[in-house]
Amino acid sequence: MxxxxxxxxxxxxxxxxxxxxxxxxxxxxxxxxxxxxxxxxxxxxxxxxxxxxxxxxxxxxxxxxxxxxxxxxxxxxxxxxxxxxxxxxxxxxxxxxxxxxxxxxxxxxxxxxxxxxxxxxxxxxxxxxxxxxxxxxxxxxxxxxxxxxxxxxxxxxxxxxxxxxxxxxxxxxxxxxxxxxxxxxxxxxxxxxxxxxxxxxxxxxxxxxxxxNSRGKPLTPFEHFKAEFEHNLKIIDKDVAKRIIKKIDLDWTDMLWRYRGDDNIIDDEFLRYYKFVCDVICYENGDSPQGKSSDEFDLMKQYFSKSNENAMKNIETFEKYFDCWCNLDEVESPESFFVSFLSHVHENDKIRIENRYAIDIMEDCLRNYGIFSGKNRQFPLNRIVLLYAMICYLLNRDKIDKHDFTRRIRIINNLIQNSEDEISDSELRSSGNRMPAILKQVDYIIMSGVIDDSIDKNFNINQLAEEKEKQKWLIYNQDKETLLFELEDHFLLEGQIGIVGLENFDYFQRFKSLFECDWDLIDCALMSIGNYSQREQNNWRYQLGSKRNLNAWRNLFHKSSNAGFSDTKRILADLLSRADVFTNDVLEKVIHDFISDCEKNNIFEWRYYYVKYDIFRPGSYGKYYWRDFTSNPYVMSVMKTNSQISQNSYNPFLKVADEKNLSKEDWGERIIFKDNYIVCTNSAFEIRKQITDEEISRIVINQNASGIDVEDRIIKLKKYLQSFA
Known part of the structure; x- marks a missing residue:
């Protein structure tokens, strides 16, 4: 019982x-x-x-x-x-x-x-x-x-x-x-x-x-676990039980000893890795641990008792997953093993992982597996996938060349980094439980070096396609492998290089050079060439770059359900074509030429204001709100959050003209002016009574037949306001 x-x-x-x-x-x-x-x-x-x-x-x-x-x-x-x-x-x-x-x-x-x-x-x-x-x-x-x-x-x-x-x-x-x-x-x-x-x-x-315990102290939970585990194993196979308990007491304890905690024992560390192995078994069986007990005794009963017809197979998996760390070379430790393949910066023959993650994934697992901070796992699913991939290699080290593995683990790392929405083990999420298929794909890539198209719903479909294209491209461009991998490891791309494109090999190094410049100048230079924004699925929120927020650029450079990726790519390519090496001076010239042309020709589309007035670019999330961009491009709001209009949002045309009297209570869409207020429309500024909302006057903006301003509307509004000063 x-x-x-x-x-x-x-x-x-x-x-x-x-x-x-x-x-x-x-x-x-x-x-x-x-x-x-x-x-x-x-x-x-x-x-x-x-x-x-x-x-x-x-x-x-x-x-x-x-x-x-x-x-x-x-x-x-x-x-x-x-x-x-x-x-x-x-x-x-x-x-x-x-x-x-x-x-x-x-x-x-x-x-x-x-x-x-x-x-x-x-x-x-x-x-x-x-x-x-x-x-x-x-x-x-x-x-x-x-x-x-x-x-x-x-x-x-x-x-x-x-x-x-x-x-x-x-x-x-x-x-x-x-x-x-x-x-x-x-x-x-x-x-x-x-x-x-x-x-x-x-x-x-x-x-x-x-x-x-010779002093008569109560048994520790781990001692209870080990005794019960031995009892279960003996029922299945006494020789196996004897062998595994001996390994727990000797080999595996020696291996884990370097990871012992402040209590100078490895009980918790052992049980966390044990739970990791149980979850892997669960995924490999096409199931999910979600909604199931994570108690070590319940897991023992579920996977390692005679009631499970696959108990012996599960025991073999459990044993292999511990043994593989004991079978490292004499001069090698788990930490040095990971250091030889992982880095926080770009290095040849290594994959780059985010700085927030420890290089020693094993230690991270032993410290944090199964622990939650609120609803967030301290050892998240993407780390499970990467650790699983490393173990797959360890278990088959005699069959896989080290150089081949470095290429294969790079493919897997690229897939992991670009499958945040897909890496899920919950049926409550739209992606469903993809972990069984993802681990199956990982195993196939590690063993064969290719992607299995027959595995349904695993990693992100766009990234799977890109990885296959890169494999084909490298067959004929082996001499360019190093530059491709360096581009993949750029912190804004994280493995997905489609925004630059394999067809634009000459731009690989230029991209790195460009983003060593001032990000606000990059934003303005891109906008000077064209509208590089992307419309999100809700049809009113748009993504642009940011002078400070790297996630704004990552959102733009990673293909998603957003509309406009091809335009972003085209405009970026145009900018990259303008110099071999980028400096702030190069970007400032692009911006200056654009503003000068607009003012010379009296053509002031919304991009002109965006580039000229820095209030349009606050450096937050790069998010903008248009009710109807096609018909009313001048009716917009700068968002100060990632997803919602808030009291800190504002109409940038109004804020440039009179920030002091911009009303936060009205979402920054009104200038309070005596007993009246001013709002921005596509072709005019309207002056309305505060009490009745009745329009009493308007400042008409002259526009051409295409609905583009032929005069600077901000200058015109400022002059109007100054006349009442």
Whole structure:
């Protein structure tokens, strides 16, 4: 029987298999070898622990239910459960249930199960528990004061460390829960629960304690896991069990030892990598861990017990995934292995990964796998895919040439970096669970060096197509491989070079040179050549570059559902064609020539204003709002967020003319002018009454037959406003 979710109430009378018989759990007895109840001690550290624990229980009662850590215990043939770990929590729960029952006047038969909880440590502690259940305080004093004054309470009991600690805890519970109503009802609704795991077939309880820890300390969770794991493996194959447990104790511990934490043990690190392997097995079976338990015991039952027909295959995978790190060359460590293939900057024969990610993916996995920060994984899916790829190579190192692997891992890294939306294991996302297909594709690329077109819905379809094109191109352009890889590693491209294009090989180095210049000048130079914006799917939000935000450029340079990618590429190519090496002076000349031509010919399309007036380019997300770009290009808003119009948004024509009187309350689309306001339309500035919105005047902008300004509308508005100054 595996772990089951229980409450302090429900655990009594649960059924358990003991020596082939079904036995009801009737009593909980703290054994002689257990230490005294400690959560009621008075030292400062215990006080902090007690406060945190009671605060957690309080939140569970008044707000959101809580599930405590595992409680392990041995159930004998008489139905007596002896806790191996969890005595402290069980005793506190006993006292909380006693307090709730007595303070709320619960009928005796509802809390009579409390009589089934006792201590074997000393007769005094055992008797105290019994007397306590029968006693009902008035709660006019501290519970401890009333208890001590009872005739059944001998004074020497105050010297019993367990009893004195229970008295302290009863007072603390009364203080924390004194104003809380309906505690008993919430306890009955499982507001506080825990997982109970019976430990079977491991000998007598005292012998088990002494066997696992010569000082008689409780077993650690990892020791429980290892014992249960060995038990499961023995059922499947005793020789395999012996071999793997030996590796856990020796080879794998030695391998993981360099990664030990501050506690100087590798228990947590082992279990995190174990969970990674279990998730890989899950994906390889076409499934997803989403919505399933990540508890190591549940995973053991799911993948490594006799109930799974593929248990032996899963055990082999588990063993291989640990062994591969032990089979590195003598001079090689996991860290040096990753350093030989990964870098934070462009290097020959290495792939470039983002600075936010550690080079040693193994250490990252051991530290962070399965840990969440809010809804975000600290070891995200893209890292799982990359680690899986590296392990695929390690498992087949004798079959894959190192140079071939460097090319193959580059393809995979390019695919990972450009498949953010596709790398998903949740059916709730539009992409669905693609991890099984993605890992299958990774395996195929690592082993063969080519992309398998028969695998449905894996990485981003555009990037898959580009990688195949690059492979074909390199057959005839091997001498250009280094320059291609350098372009791929540019921090704005991250593996996708379609914005430059294989057909524009001469521009590979120029792109790097261009983006070493001032980004605001690049933005203006591109706009001087043409409208390089891209329209997003909502049809009103547009993406342009930014003087400070690299994601604005990445959005433009990575092909997506946005409309206008081909125009962006064409205009970028035009700019790249104008110099072999770019400087700010080169860009300033492009900009100057554009502005001069506009002013000379009296042609002031919206691009002119964008380039001339820096208020159009605040350096935020590069996002702009047009209600109807085709018909009304002059009616626009500069957005200060990535996705929404806000009070910080503004019409740039109005802001340039009179920033002081621009109204934030109206989304920056009005200049407040005496009792009136001014708005910008495509062919005029309208002056309207604030109260009635009635138009009282307009400043008409002269335009040609194409609807393009033939006079600078900003200068005209400024003159109008100055006339009232």
């Amino acid at each position: 595996g772990a089951t979710l229980q409450s302090f109430i429900s655990i009594f009378n649960t059924n358990h298999e003991v020596d082939g018989e079904i036995v009801q759990l009737k009593n909980i007895t703290i054994p002689l070898i257990q230490r005294d109840y400690a959560q009621g001690r008075q030292d400062s550290e215990v006080q902090r622990v007690r406060k945190r624990f009671l605060d957690s229980l309080h939140r569970a009662i008044v707000e959101k239910p809580i599930t405590l850590d595992f409680i392990y215990g041995d159930v004998d043939g008489n139905g007596v459960m002896t806790p191996l770990d969890g005595q402290q929590r069980l005793t506190t729960l006993f006292l909380l249930h006693w307090y709730a029952a007595k303070r709320e006047g619960i009928v005796t038969n509802e809390y009579s199960f409390l009589k089934k909880f006792s201590y074997e440590t000393r007769y005094s502690a055992r008797d105290f528990c019994g007397y306590l259940v029968d006693f009902t305080p008035s709660f006019e004093q501290k519970p401890s004061e009333e208890i001590i004054n009872q005739s059944w309470f001998p004074l020497d009991w105050k010297k019993d460390p367990t009893i004195s600690a229970m008295l302290v805890m009863s007072d603390a519970i009364s203080e924390v829960f004194g104003g809380v109503q309906n505690i008993w009802e919430r306890l009955n609704d499982n507001a506080i629960s825990f997982y109970f795991l019976p430990v079977k077939d491991m000998g007598l309880t005292d012998e088990l304690y002494i066997k696992m």
